[in-house]
Amino acid sequence: MNLKTLPVLFATTFLSGICLAQTTQPAVVEDFKPSLLNQPGQEYPQVNSQGYARFRVKAPGADSVRVSLGLGGRGGTRLTQAADSMWFGTTEGPMDEGFHYYHLTVAGGIFNDPGALNFYGSIRWESGIEIPAHDQDFYALKEVPHGNVQQVLFPSKSTNTSRRAFVYTPPDYYNDKSKHYPVLYLQHGWGEDETAWPNQGHANLIMDNLIAEGKIKPFIIVMTYGMTNEVKWGHMKDFKIEAFQTVLTDELIPYVDTHFRTIAKESNRAMAGLSMGGMETHSITLAKQGVFSQYALLSGGIYTPEELKDKAKPSLIFLSCGSRESPDRLTQAAAKLKEAGYPVVVYVSENTAHEFQTWRRSLYQLAPLLFKN
């Protein structure tokens, strides 16, 4: 199970919503279809070709029903009760392409939309909706050979539990049984867990498609839970990396290297993370030298030449974010890193915010750059 950065998600969604509301909206096109993330047989929520979302909720005896998606400052989208007593409404403007977490406020309590599938984010299972994206082909389920996503329960002495990780193995892992693979350790964001990348992130489908098109050298991806030191959103300064660092580098990596056919070397090990997972990547790659050679922060901060000097030089630094975040900060950081001789790549996802469409695209951009040496 697994979730992520809901507060930021909503913050940015709200901002873009407010912007849209201040301009003139185009007429709403009546071509609404059930969201791709609906539960089986459910007609609502729906999405139209412009990116508007429409909701229909049964709660005849509620005094109000709101949807958290839409105009943040004004409390999302308020539904109104129709003559048939169903609550009904459409977002005031089109939404960004890609995946959005949301929930309902029914009669003053927070519930999920019974029409939608659930995704772990903001330390709870939230409803999810998918606004079809112009570039959705790269994470579509296609008729290509598929890798597996394995649930692994690995022993963790430091936390005295069996901990869960998901391991993506590429399609040819089972055909060529002598082959060994590089490994990317890929972290979720705050409030999410290890289900985020395989579920809403489609990490496995992104890899399957890239491999089928011959665009990347196949590698393994390992995803585990990074919130070993629980902190509330807004209290990130209280976050201590040591507990998770121990789990990752002293327990999980040795387990993966003994249970999977990996190339167990620094040069063939990368770490990436989104949002809080980027913060973790930043801390751990700097603190644990000799483990990873390639670092990627997805909406998760920057590196400075000062932090990196006196350390082994990474063979890749990848920095990304959505265009609705702070791309200038990344560009400026990249210029300084380049000047200091570091191999840095910046990617900005157009017209997306601190949400999963940014990170799906970031993984798609990152994967071909990894393990080139």
Add this chain to the structure above:
Amino acid sequence: MNLKTLPVLFATTFLSGICLAQTTQPAVVEDFKPSLLNQPGQEYPQVNSQGYARFRVKAPGADSVRVSLGLGGRGGTRLTQAADSMWFGTTEGPMDEGFHYYHLTVAGGIFNDPGALNFYGSIRWESGIEIPAHDQDFYALKEVPHGNVQQVLFPSKSTNTSRRAFVYTPPDYYNDKSKHYPVLYLQHGWGEDETAWPNQGHANLIMDNLIAEGKIKPFIIVMTYGMTNEVKWGHMKDFKIEAFQTVLTDELIPYVDTHFRTIAKESNRAMAGLSMGGMETHSITLAKQGVFSQYALLSGGIYTPEELKDKAKPSLIFLSCGSRESPDRLTQAAAKLKEAGYPVVVYVSENTAHEFQTWRRSLYQLAPLLFKN
């Protein structure tokens, strides 16, 4: 994703609730603790040592809140609004041990309990609650070597899709890379999907524990979605097995045999299913000779000597159900099968109904009987 037999579940839960309500209830012991299946940090729902469940739901502007667990005839458990405006209530009697699906009716609409994790059942993701069982040790997460549960996307020409299966591989699968394993194909019930056995069924933990104790020869378990021909509950006569039979025997089994180290022989292949999955097991084992040698129906009907004559003799027939179902029917069927010379084992789970505790126990009883030859 995956679910099951909710209608029957509730029917039987309600029956036992009604029985309890007609007798004098013991005083409710105030040792309630959060259910083991709560979302992170959630205090409610709670369960006490007697098996009572207690709920607390925020929906200040609702006209009513009900929980589907409890006394069926009277609409489950009605919550009452406390002075702090929270809806609060306790089941009228203790509930059966084990896992129960449930949902809330808030202001007349069906929602999940925001405190509980979700499990796929009755063609929707439902809330789940766990009543600690006296024998819960056999499916507990312990410090033993753990097998993996792999998500596999296999090509299916007959349905023109990539279909999902979960494959349990035992702990030593990765240590001894020359070893080949027997395979159990294990089906969920109506309204559930392939997530049921690994999630609420704990099939992987049951296997890990049995293997750690040396009680079974390790084998692989394959779980996939069996509702290729959608039917509404109560219309089981309309169910056509052919579509799923093709997926299972012509597509999935060959895929598993080429992608995993199986012993690809009838003698090392078993099929089992619960409820509707038992119906599927019954149909497919009879229709497709030469594929499976061991058959198990968990709350899923019986075999008769008439059906089996002129067919290859299975090396095991396993029939099980809960004591609150119809164990006499199984005992009578077993007597006839035995008389006709068939190797039959009957297992009745004490004090459980058409619910997952019956099937967890059934798998625990079945596993040591499989692949003995």
